[in-house]
Amino acid sequence: MIDAMGIIVASNISIPPLTDVRSATALPIAGGYRIIDFVLSSMADAGIQNIGVATEANYSSLMDHIKSGAPWDLNRKNYGLNILPPNIGRKNGYEVIRGDLDILAGIKEFIRRSRQTYVILSLGNNIYNIDFEKVLNEHIENQADITIIYKDMKSLGEKELSRFTLLDVDENNCVTDIEVCPYYPKSTCAGIDVFVMEKALLESIVDECSARGSHDFIKDAIAQKLSGLRVFGYEHSGYTDKIDSMKSYFNNNMKFLNEDLQKELLHSDLPVYTKNRDLPPSRYGSGAVVVNSYISDGCVIEGTVIDSVLSGNVIVKKGAVVKNSILMQSDVIEEDVNLEYVVLDKEVTVTAGRKLIGQENYPLPVAKGTVI
16 A cells, blocks of 8 residues: 555546546446546556545446446445545535636545545546556655656657647656647657645645636646646656547557557556456357457357457347447447447447448447437
8 A cells, every 4th residue: 555545537528429428537448448447447556545536527427337446446444435526516616617626626625634645646538557656656756746647659740749738858857848738749748647746735736726716737737836846757658548539539449459458458467447247258149250359248249340349238130240340338230230430339229231331530429329
């Protein structure tokens, strides 16, 4: 156990229609996982036993997934996993949440009651597998006020880099400048929206920014106070990406078809945990064809599935062809259906003979419960 608490601010990123009914942090990925599983597992693997998940809207799916925190060994008598709904319309609450600072201000009582010295704060919708114990140890060794985890993404073009908060770091990994989603990036060091600091400093930042009417943690707190704080970067060498659009959601699911990425993120020495749905093994018919696909438990495959990711209890009937697609839980694909570059939300039924074709750069999404 390390002397740190964890705070996860559930993302309010809009990826319609998928986020119409759930927080983006609760989106399924790699079949049986959710996006929140990565940061939650990294915290649990580091021995953090006091974790708060602060929500903003559409949080019922997220609450159903994490519940008591048992898969992460966080269902404890003391501390454990705490789900923190938005503090709106209450005394000292916010009528409108305009940024992550408003959410942090709404859970300041939870932060105050926690006895840990340090806090690891996650604000984004990123996937990664990070040893937070190493990050905290380096933070203490540097005598840093704040440590920001980043990855040098030299391979990305300007448009992709503009999705991230970019850091300028010197030869000692000291952060000298911060730009939030710049149109013309000057750096390739992309922050992954994870911050380490003392709990007392976080409380001070939240109180001061609330008094000044500030709302954005990075822009209004970190960037403006950069000259007065010892802010260091911690370079993450493994895989990471931000899921902030339908394209990035689709691409990151497809990347899990790579066995090396599966080993790095899901089956390393720091395992990623998720809710166990106790589904039976998937069943394949005599004429089924499955090529380079991620098939979760409970599926029934009688048709063809190629380069696709299927969540649990999906049915693909005879003559149906599913290519380069993401199918969520309990979808039904009837006979002679042709799907390519589509993203089906839960409980979608595509009736016999239908054809849905999207594009690699613009996958076609279908809302939950739709019958086509």
